Ligand SMILES: Nc1ncnc2c1ncn2[C@@H]1O[C@H](COP(=O)(O)OP(=O)(O)OP(=O)(O)O)[C@@H](O)[C@H]1O
């Protein structure tokens with residue numbers, strides 16, 4: 001007997017049909033996976049279920065009754081807890097304070113100490129490893145996600161909805177989140193989770209629903225369907241799995257030498273890290289998030305300061321250069337696409353100019369260029385298949401994956417000889433992920449040097465010429481994707497101490 005029945009849910013945004021007559025049943029004790037291409041309507045359906053957004057048509061039934069969910073408070077009152085694609089935490093507050101604030105409207109006024117105790121209890125029970133007194137800004141994305149999950153459990157939600165929870169996690173963390181979801185289901189909770197990864201669907205879900213162009217194109221028992229069938233339903237064709245990356249490499253472009261730095265908490269984040277990236281080389285930096293990867297990318301791109309050591313580009317020292325200088329010499333795809341990457345309220349057209357504007361000066365120049373900016377943006381939108389394609393739309397109206405396409409398009413079209421890419425395919429559907437991999441490999445054939453930081457080891461193995469594993473700020477080992485076997489990689493990763501900032 002389903003606990004949640006969504007019946008004929010329809011939602012338009014202007015001329016766009018985000019959800020069209022979608023019906024899905026969610027059963028207690030089961031994990032239900034929801035997947036589909038970027039822009040297929042997954043987040044919209046979730047927003048409707050969690051009261052963030054109003055459907056134009058259709059009904060939601062909970063426990064056999066029509067549920068009127070007009071606000072997030074209504075959803076929480078009906079036992080629905082949601083983990084969104086973009087987290088909803090106050091950076092400058094602690095974990096416990098965030099959870100207290102989220103409890104406003106609950107009848108009982110909670111004392112902070114009680115909250116701290118309950119967080120510790122939930123954290124232990126579910127193996128979530130969250131310190132109630134840590135500030136959000138000190139936490140890695142993986143740890144912030146565990147805070148969101150604690151918040152949901154704190155409110156005793158029976159229905160737990162997660163929008164792409166694994167996109168921000170490394171392989172081990174994905175495994176443990178999957179186990180947590182399965183054990184929550186075993187306790188009788190009803191779970192709906194969005195993912196782009198077919199192996200997660202196969203490993204963690206009981207049922208799977210595929211959306212395409214806003215419609216439900218199929219709901220299956222997971223054990224009765226093959227991943228290839230799901231892929232074809234989702235994107236309409238097979239997605240190739242291997243890419244040829246072999247070609248000669250050129251001279252050294254980027255050299256990082258004995259680089260040391262502290263993290264935002266003042267603790268050592270990088271210790272004497274040295275490596276080079278050659279022209280035409282794709283160098284991967286892998287490992288569990290929070291082991292120095294983010295600091296490394298930030299220092300190279302001028303957004304964080306090193307303590308000692310040097311960064312040179314084509315032999316020129318660029319250590320601790322300003323971000324505006326760096327913008328002129330390399331492309332940068334940051335891991336947080338809204339924030340460092342895009343400005344959500346600006347139009348797509350203006351977002352495409354954010355980094356190239358560093359070169360220009362004078363308001364007149366800017367005004368005169370508006371037409372040209374729009375035209376160039378239209379080209380970029382077409383090349384990188386951003387949907388919808390209207391350059392005047394504000395960026396926040398794009399789905400997560402389409403924002404990522406815009407960001408990648410902007411940085412790649414700057415035509416730099418070096419690109420730093422952090423979690424470049426986070427949130428992209430399988431087809432778009434393949435396109436980005438192919439794009440990077442094509443650029444490497446044109447002798448562009450690329451540094452890819454990713455928690456997704458499969459991604460690094462597919463496209464990189466070499467992979468460094470960072471562990472506690474040090475290079476724990478180097479992987480040659482062609483010769484290193486899986487057991488050796490497993491041992492390298494197993495040797496990792498995990499996430500030092502997550503305490
Ligand atoms: N607030 C909004 N205003 C206008 N259009 C929107 C808004 N939110 C979503 N859309 C549009 O609705 C469609 C569905 O978007 P949605 O975010 O649900 O996709 P998704 O399946 O979650 O994609 P992704 O995998 O990229 O996260 C897209 O075309 C998107 O641009």
Ligand SMILES: [Mg+2]
Pocket residue numbers: 042043044085163399400401
């Ligand atoms: Mg989405």
